[in-house]
Amino acid sequence: MGMKLTLKIWRQKDGADKGRMVPYELEDISPDMSFLEMLDVLNERLILDGEDPVAFDHDCREGICGMCSLVIDGTPHGPQRATTTCQLHMRHFQDGDVITIEPWRAGAFPVIKDLVVDRTALDRIIQAGGYVSAPTGSAPDAAAIPVPQADAHDAFDAATCIGCGACVAACPNASAMLFTAAKVTHLGLLPQGQPERYGRVTAMVAQMDAEGFGGCTNTGECTAVCPKGIPFETITRLNADLLTAARRS
Amino acid sequence: MDLFTEGEPIHDTRAPDGPIEERWDQRRFGGKLVNPANRRKLSVIVVGTGLAGGSAAATLGELGYRVKSFCYQDSPRRAHSIAAQGGINAAKNYRNDGDSIQRLFYDTVKGGDYRSRESNVHRLAQVSVEIIDQCVAQGVPFAREYGGLLDTRSFGGVQVSRTFYARGQTGQQLLLGAYQALERQVAAGTVEMFTRHEMLELIVIDGVARGIVARDMVTGEIETHTADAVVLASGGYGNVFFLSTNAKGCNVTATWRAHRKGALFANPCYTQIHPTCIPQSGEHQSKLTLMSESLRNDGRVWVPVAKGDTRAPGDIPEDERDYYLERRYPSFGNLVPRDIASRAAKSVCDEGRGVGPGGLGVYLDFAEAIARLGRDAVANKYGNLFEMYERITGEDPFEVPMRIYPAVHYTMGGLWVDYDLQSTIPGLFVIGEANFSDHGANRLGASALMQGLADGYFVLPNTISDYLSGGPFEKVGDDHEAVVAARKTVTDRIERLLSIDGDRTPDSFHRELGALMWEYCGMERTDEGLRKALDRIRELRTEFWGSVKVPGENEELNQALEKAGRIADFFELAELMCVDALHRAESCGGHFRAESQTPDGEALRDDENFAYVAAWEYTGEAPVLHKENLEYENVKMVQRSYK
Amino acid sequence: MSWTYPGIGHNFPDVASRSNTVTAPRPPRAAAARPGSVYRSSVGKKAVMAVTGAILVLYLVAHMVGNLKVFLGRADFDHYAHWLRTIGEPALPHRVFLTIVEVVLTVAVILHMWSAVSLARRARRARPVRYAVRPAAREHRYATHVMRYGGVVILLFVIWHLLDLTFGAVNPRGGGAEPYDKVVADFAPSHWYVTAFYVIAVIMVGLHLRHGIWSAFQTLGLGRRRRQRGLRLFAGTVAALLVIGFVSVPVMVTIGVVS
Known part of the structure; x- marks a missing residue:
């Protein structure tokens, strides 16, 4: 005797299709299931009924690869804070709930099919400068670069970003600022990241804009939905670095 | 044959x-x-x-x-x-x-x-x-x-x-x-x-x-x-x-x-079976989640001394708990290698002393570490792992011991x-x-x-x-016969998968194959079990090619088609795994053959007959075994002991 | 198909050819950074907004302090209003300082709005398809509404306010009257609805500033995790003082304390 649910799922055959919401009824859902396992149950049924199963992105199913997405009842990754969709469990829903499932919505994330979107724009932001230029073999001894524990700690908090894009999905401006700021902060706080610090931030922000993401207006929606709790402070740090870069140029 | x-x-x-x-x-x-x-x-x-x-x-x-x-x-x-x-x-x-x-x-x-x-x-x-x-x-x-x-x-x-x-x-x-x-x-x-x-x-x-x-x-x-x-x-x-x-x-x-x-x-x-995973919670389970082995640095593994003890962990007094890793391996204790820790968990569960649903779990207890280091220090070290555990199970490891069970982790x-x-x-x-x-x-x-x-x-x-450095290599065009043939193999296979239109989903075959492998080619393997598995895998594979249902078409994002293709290859691999496990009639590392163990249940290697790498050649029928002998010039081969 | 190597400049035959090449849309590439381009970036626009906002806040503080002179009586208030036009004399000709202030304010308002409008338009383009379900409340959902739509309301208010008390076009006493009289006439008890509109608009300004001041610190890179509470408190306090200061004048006029 599990839960009975109504799902309203965005179905869109491909990028050219207009798409629509389609309702599905599900019965006998166990509270111990994960949200994606619940969708697996639906898809098994759809296949046997000769219908097209719902396409959704997922991979590790342990909250770290950043592949899963889904806007659940208007919130990216669903109602539980600091939790990816794949780690969201059905015990957070009630029998009889109507659950709306939509893809990430952003012009820079075109829909590929159903709930699957193209997030390669985020990779291109990294390509613009989200790295330390340290060719293999050129490194000094690891102990030669001491890092104050507090800096290592703050850098780590930023480095935990999984690149899922929930920040973009939640932002009223569809801005990729938190994603960009997380990488700028991670590398900008470490001594290894200093030589490229100001060029990096300028290039990454320019790429972010070129991809068609919106601009940040400090609404804080991004950190509220971030499954890794990337702090808002990273955005402030990016702003500071960008202005310093502007002064220096 | x-x-x-x-x-x-x-x-x-x-x-x-x-x-x-x-x-x-x-x-x-x-x-x-x-x-x-x-x-x-x-x-x-x-x-x-x-x-x-x-x-x-x-x-x-x-x-x-x-x-x-x-x-x-x-x-x-x-x-x-x-x-x-x-x-x-x-x-x-x-x-x-x-x-x-x-x-x-x-x-x-x-x-x-x-x-x-x-x-x-x-x-x-x-x-x-x-x-x-x-x-x-x-x-x-x-x-x-x-x-x-x-x-x-x-x-x-x-x-x-x-x-x-x-x-x-x-x-x-x-x-x-x-x-x-x-x-x-x-x-x-x-x-x-x-x-x-x-x-x-x-x-x-x-x-x-x-x-x-x-x-x-x-x-x-x-x-x-x-x-x-x-x-x-x-x-x-x-x-x-x-x-x-x-x-x-x-x-x-x-x-x-x-x-x-x-x-x-x-x-x-x-196959490496990792000892510290979150136990399966039901039939619907789609994957298992690992809890880092580092938890064994401070967590203590135990089960109740008595069989079928269903008391809450907190109600079981110290002298009725069996810290079996510390007991059996005093010098490495909870930090024995993965294969040993996994098999030890399986054996206490086989004895009927497992905890949690189905008796398939052992406790990993942080009470002692929390008392010794303080809650903050433990949270600092393992905070994100504890949160992950709580998200999946709904239980707080600061309050009740974690339940863990081995799961396939690495090959x-x-x-x-x-x-x-x-x-x-x-x-x-x-x-x-x-x-x-x-x-x-x-x-x-x-x-x-x-x-x-x-x-x-x-x-x-x-x-x-x-x-x-042996280049430059001859340029290969898309019209080269080998390229065309390779391409055709792929398109033929996709067409075949899409045309079966049977009545079972790809996942249902995968689940069945997985259960079979876990049962017969998992933590403990026997000659009899592996032979049984080989028969079943072949039957299941035939059934797969006769009755799998792959919806949709090739020219789209088709996740069911992706899965079906992968499962088809898993069937062939599964057979080879069982053949390899069957031919290696010794126990070593992650491969434990029940027929080859010491009197106290530890894996028993047979260096005289099996100190080689088994490299298998594909023939389409019975595979051909090529042995690479392992010679140890710098390390002396001894029976592993972590006692 | 050939590969171009940046910095080398040769084309090499593509040995690793790819069949059935799909002509994928070329991924967007940011133009090389030019001096000043930072200020046209989305983050730069926010910085423009923050700096111009800061100018406007400083002006509001001065404006409010001046307003409070109304409580010192007609003579003080009118004298103060007159003095504003004579600042800097004789070094500066009559009303030049005030004109400079007006120009700076106008430029600040225009830049502030330009940033806001271009960011709002960018935001609209960035999400061509909207969500079917909007969550009831998340973190600072109100911030966008108060800033964006509230900003429009404030703009309308400022226009009316200038027509009313600067140019006198919509003032009951007309443009030629003394400042004190204009204020008293405007917010007379019979004109309670004007007072109500004014109060609502000023509260809107307060809400705008509560987020705006905090936001400006973030945009200018001055916020840190440890300072967040302090900054929120500061922004809230400044906003509240301004609201109280501005609201006190019309309310006191309406209830007859100032007449």
Whole structure:
């Protein structure tokens, strides 16, 4: 005797299709299931009924690869804070709930099919400068670069970003600022990241804009939905670095 | 019909002779180099973007080769290396606790239960030191001491503290380092990235690997890509068990297709069962989640002394608890290697002393650590792991002990490679978990990250030049008959899968195959069980090709079609795993044959008959076994003891 | 197909050819950074907004302090209003200082609005398809509404306010009257609805500033995790003082304390 649910799922055959919401009824859902396992149950049924199963992105199913997405009842990754969709469990829903499932919505994330979107724009932001230029073999001894524990700690908090894009999905401006700021902060706080610090931030922000993401207006929606709790402070740090870069140029 | 036949023995001809410490230097000196100006005329395909593939593609790009990198995910940053939690080993001896390259080498050979190749393992230990340097230079935020220097911790199977870590997300941070290096090369134009592409066939021309056939998973287009060398870094095959700690998309297709084209597959039965996973909660379970082994540093493993004790853990008094690892292995205690910890958990559960639903679980208790170190210190060390556990189970490990149970985690077997990491197909290199070379029959904790990065950053880029220096290679056109044939194999297979239109879903077959493998080719294997499994796998495979239902068409994003293709290959692999497990009538590392154990239930090796690598050749019928004898010149083979 | 190597400049034949090449849309590439381009970036526009906002806040503080002189009586208030036009004399000609202030304010308002409008338009383009379900409340959902739509309301208010008390066009006493008289006439008890509109608009300004001041610190890179509470408190306090200061004048007029 599990839960009975109504799902309203965005179905869109491909990028050219207009798409629509389609309702599905599900019965006998166990509270111990994960949200994606619940969708697996639906898809098994759809296949046997000769219908097209719902396409959704997922991979590790342990909250770290950043592949899963889904806007659940208007919130990216669903109602539980600091939790990816794949780690969201059905015990957070009630029998009889109507659950709306939509893809990430952003012009820079075109829909590929159903709930699957193209997030390669985020990779291109990294390509613009989200790295330390340290060719293999050129490194000094690891102990030669001491890092104050507090800096290592703050850098780590930023480095935990999984690149899922929930920040973009939640932002009223569809801005990729938190994603960009997380990488700028991670590398900008470490001594290894200093030589490229100001060029990096300028290039990454320019790429972010070129991809068609919106601009940040400090609404804080991004950190509220971030499954890794990337702090808002990273955005402030990016702003500071960008202005310093502007002064220096 | 015989299950297999035996062919000629196989040898690694690439490792130089001489003192083991000098072999890697000698090989690098002996190998031919490619002039930097010529490198950009040479192309390399790298399949997979995990620690091995990502670091290899980035480094080859830096060197100036033209690289094409492929991954099935939407971004190279999502490869499953990202999920590794605990840490990465390196013989830095920053702790001054007696560590050395020699000791890391020895620990790894011993941990692998004397079934790995000495020269490869020694090179791994040597290179480990450079990996940490490289990763720190990239900005990987390793844990630091107050003084700003790197922190380390100890891991299962060793007595030194040589594991570098980044909270419980070491794999993530290392992979992002490699990913960023890769994206830097994409921006520089040396690497071309193909995301959402799955390799479905290897192109072999005149016995030499010259490219791959890949499917664009968005459009369904079947593409052929040719190059001067192909590197497989496609990971392990743990998902043959359906339930494992691997990502859902992990599969054996890339390596299996290469195997079918002539690459030998070595030691397929060596599977690592990780002792600290969250137990299965029901039928619907789609994957298992690992809790880092580092938890065993402070957590104590126990079960009730009495069978069928259903009291809440807090109600069971101290003298009615059995801390069985501490009892049976006093010197290593809770930190015994993974294979031993897993089997011990299975045996107490088999005795009826397991806890939780179905009695398939043991406690991992932090009460003592919380009392000793304080709640904050424990939260600092393991906070994110505790949260993850609570999210999945709904239970708070600060209040009640965790419940854990073993799960398939890593596969030590893989394509056979020589010292240069080249398979038996010239021009086909295999790195990371996809090859077999470094871990023997059991991998030590924090060694997978080490091997992946060693192969990708330091070993392959140095050895592949010896092969590529044999160029320039003849240009291969898309109309070459071998290319056309490889392409046709792929399209035929896809058409066949789509046309069956049966009445069972791909997943239902995968679940059934997985359950079968777990039952008969899991933690404990017997002659009888494996024979039974072989029969059942063949029946199930026939049923699959007769009644699987794959909806939709090829020319779209079709996740059911992707799955079906992978499962079809898992069926063939499963058979080979069982044959390998059946022929190896000894117990070693992750391979435990019930017929071969000591009186007190420990694994019993048979060095006289089985001190070899079993490399299997694909024939379409009974596979052919080629043995590579393992000779130990530097480490003395002894029965492993962690008591 | 050929590969171009940046910095080398040669084309090499593509040995690793790819069949059935799909002509994928070329991924967007950011133009090379030019001096000043930072200020046209989305983050730069926010910085422009923050700096111009800061100018406007400083002006509001001065404006409010001046307003409070109404409580010192007609003579003081009118004298103060007159003095504003004579600042800097004789070094500066009559009303020049005030004109400079007006120009600076106008430029600040225009730049502030330009940033806001271009960011709002960018935001609209960035999400061509909207969500079917909007969550009831998340973190600072109100911030966008108060800033964006509230900003429009404030603009309308400022226009009316200038027409009313600066140019006198909509003032009951007309443009020629003394400032004190204009204020008293405007907010007379019979004109309670004008007072109500004024109060609502000023509260809107307060809400705008509560987020805006805090936001400006973030945009200018001055916020840190440890300072967040302090900054929120500061922004809230400044906003509240301004609201109280501005609201006190019309309310006191309406209830007859000032007449």
